[in-house]
Amino acid sequence: MAALQLEKQRGRSAALAIAAVVIVLGIPLWWKTTETYRAWLPFSEISELDSLQLQLSVDIEVVFSRGTLTPEQQKRFPHSHVNEKEHQVDAKTGLRYKYETRYRTATIMEEDALNQPTAAEADLSLHMLSESSCGSVVVYVIPGSSTLLPEDVKVYVGQRRTALLRSPPFKSSWNLKEVLSNLEMDVEQVVSTMSFAHQDIVAALSDRVRMTKVTKESMTDSMRAIKSSPGYEITFSLLNPDPKSHSLHWDIEGAVQSYIQPLLNKLAPIANFSVDSQILYYAVLGVNPRFDNSVSAYTLSADSLSHVINPVEARLGSNAASSNPVLNFLLYVPDAHHSPLFIRDHGKREVPSNAFHSPRWGGIMVYNVNEMYGPETERPVDININMSKVMGVFLAQLRLMLGVQHTHPPTGFVLQSPGSAGLSDWELDRLLWSRSVENIATASTTITSLAQLLDQIGNIVINDNIAQQVSSAVTSLQSAVAELEAGNLAFALQYSREAILASERAFFDPSLLHLLYFPDDQKFAIYIPLFLPMCVPIVLSLLKIVSEAKKRRADKQAKSD
């Protein structure tokens, strides 16, 4: 009997040993061999980026020219003053604006410059004196009696980064603090015009933040501007639906050189631009314009504009050689039977420019040529297109698309038009501010959603190159945030561009899509022939051992009772 007991004990321990081997050796081995390769990702740093605290620092220099301050006030002159504002945009995103204002009196050379007859000349000569750094603002306070500005103008914003501010009437009895606080409101207005306004920054954060809190106006502004991207393709297309009647000639090459290129040169730090043009024949609009007897012309109403483009768009084509977003500018010359053609806006008024634009897509201008030839002219008529008229419209549309917003200046402000450069320095700064913030917001959202995705789906293989892209995106993002905090706008933009590039490359890497989906039923269909016969005896014998042990204990208990 003892031998039998011993034999039973041996069987039991063999079953236990096999179960132990399966659990200790088999399962880890299977685990190891079927593991997907997942490189290490900086998850903790990414989760830090998830809650973003951005600080934007602006250097402001307020220069008092002669005659604005009494000598008494000049004596107790503070050198600098830091003003901070905090906004919590949503639970995870906070903004802090740090305005570092330095006060000083004008140098003799600046005084000379300010003595120029007109504001524009003063602006130019001030610019010659010192080059202010990207993102900074210089405000010259000039005496209230100055003839530099017309009577009703309070502030003049120049082509560079300087503004002239007519000093409000100070009482000489005021102490300096009162003077400065009196000035502060005006300076703040100047700064929000020349560098950034809160709503622009919030609009730039639209990738991260739900739009509910943003006003409608800034929303349309931000929607109109094309998304930030490392490069853009600008395509000018001349649509000639009637080559039988019109033989159109446009000097697009020269026009691009003289009108568009200066603007693009200015914008070079933001993105790479490439410009091309084409002529499309027999390209017709998608809507038949209605003939209006009252003006004896064809009209397109604003409501039907959305249908106009669809048939044309198929022929525009995308750039075969790059994947950057395309901005289309179409010049439509209506055919002889549908001329002239005018566009009516929502208020049924004619649009003077005869042009319209669509956010993030581009613009169209209708160019009527019917007046340029008589009815019995031999067809086709050679027509030269007046490019300065066309390019004026396209340039305005391009500025809208690129997000050089039409700032509505507060009353009493005069904005110097950018002139031949197409873009003032401070407009560029505005763009840099909002683009940097937008890039940071986009890149951080991309990275966090990528990390979330990779965390959730354990099957995705993470290769080393993706890990590298992610970490470089994270470091670039951190540097961009740091540079923004330090007020180095140009560097901040550059880092944010790098971050966005790296993050997009990681997000769209094709290797992430490999073997993403393993249907569970198929997995088990393959495992069952092996697992079922192996596990059933082990589980059964374990169950048996357990039940026997229980029984024995019960017996023992009964015996002891």
Added chain:
Amino acid sequence: MAAHRSGLSLVCILFFSSLAHPSNCDTLEKANDNKAEKLSISEVNTNGGVAGEDLNERQWLSTDVEVDKSDGSKNSETLTPAPAKDQFQEELVIRPLHSGDIYASFQFRTLWDTDFLREGQKVSHYRLFPKSLGQVLSKFSVRELHISFTQGFWRTMQWGQPFIPSPPGAELWVWFHDTVSDVDGNWKELTNVLSGIFCASLNFIDLTNTVQPSASFKPLGLGNATDHRFLRYATLPREIVCTENLTPWKKLLPCGSKAGLAVLLKSEKLFHSSFHSQAVHIRPVCQDERCTSKAWELRQTLNVVFDLYTSGQGKKEWSLFKMFSRTLTEACPLASSSKVYVDITDNPEGELFELSPATPLLSQAVVLGDRRTYSVFDLSRAETFGQLRSLNLLLRWKGDSGDMLRPLLHAERYVAGFGLQTGEIHTVIYNNHPYRAFPVLLMDSVPWYLQLYIHTLTVTSKSRDNKPSYIQYQPAKDRHRPHLLEMLIQLPPHSMTEVTVQFERALLKWTEYTPDPNHGFYVGSSVVSALVPSMVAMSTNFTQDQPLFSSFVPVKEESSYFVRVYTEPLLVNLPTPDFSMPYNVICLTCTVVAVGYGSFYNLLTRTFQVDEPSPPLSKRLANLIRRMRGVPLLA
């Protein structure tokens, strides 16, 4: 967590994914869908799903600009413009074939006096030249590009030589500029971009089907490039050509399909034919006679053969309307010349067929070694269209046509042998010239999975060994590059030359099989290129104003003309496994392991106990008998 881990299921997934059908535009669309999906994912992810709705509904806003009207008057008078730097020509040749079929060949040529590859200057303003192709040329530094899509096989023996030959499926050959450093990278990217432009599966071109022929494909345009490192040649014999390839091709034309000859290109008729081939050829050519500067030529050709029985309902009566279900009403207003030619060489007196409307204009051209006469209809002249203002050419056969002259050069190819292990490729080249021998260049590109035994290569003509004067053979590397065999063979007059080579069929990895492996694997056409002795003097003056169809291949000497003949593509069966095999193997192995394991486990955990051995049978029998007898039992 354990549910996510699966190594074995990888095998299964691969199997299922290999079932996805990689044909034609399906995949392209799929790829695009993927991309769109991917993009939309990112949009949702990055936008938090906010902006989506507003963007779909495009907002159109009027643009407020201060318009200066001051200088409007200055420019508004019509000016005589500078002469255009680009010109466009269109042409249709109709050749009635002796078989009763009809051959229509469209050629559209855009000539542009510019240089895409000039240093430092980017060409980015397009007028007649399509922008998409121009961008491709300048981005990838392409010197010459030839791409063709063909459905059906050109029957040389019945139809004679085509104006521009092309092999069945897709063919692409590109000469890159010699400043390109990474030719393979450029080639890969170029094929992907072109597959997007033409909506074709050119993205299946990779190093395993790309070759660099050393002699067969010389540049057709300007420049004497001889370094074949900058040449890439690939064919996809399996490519199916259909409407989705025609539409982007038509979009490259300046007039689209709205005016001119292109109104005839309706896909429902074009693809209801026995042969359809469309091609794009881009090359640099001379700008003028003295050839001082370069111009770029884009030639779009479309060849179609309508069958007597399926399209012509058996009646030997053809008209433009019957062929294309359209008639011509105008020339493309942008074209500097727009002409229709009808080949009437065999019909000088009108005894074979009747052509209406009659045209007094005749033109003679030397094409493919033969002097041909054509009736010309000039679409740029109003009288061509008559009173109906539409031109519907009518061709009515009167009697039975005589026999066609056999083409001087002809080639065919087939696979011989039995079983699934070895085989033999036969290429037969005919020289039908009664008394002249001439050399031909034979180029064969064979995929790596047919392992050629090059020592079995034999060339025989008139049952005598014919030693090729030049052989270039580049052996294949498994999964990396195909075989390339080029030979210069002298064809004796009036002879048949047979080239044979044996091969062994390789066993592929099971993921390398196409979705329908039992259909077989295609091997691209061989290419026979030759300078064939001409019956008449060829015109060597390239810049003379001659019809487009006769001016494609430059003629260097008067006594011969260049011909390229493509053979049939081959369809070879490879040994094909049963594709449920991996799962069966997994199941079987698992079962065997489980059975072995089961008995082992059973053996180990069983409780053994000593049993009283039962007495042997003889003893029991003896005891039974003893009991019956009443004798004491045995112990």
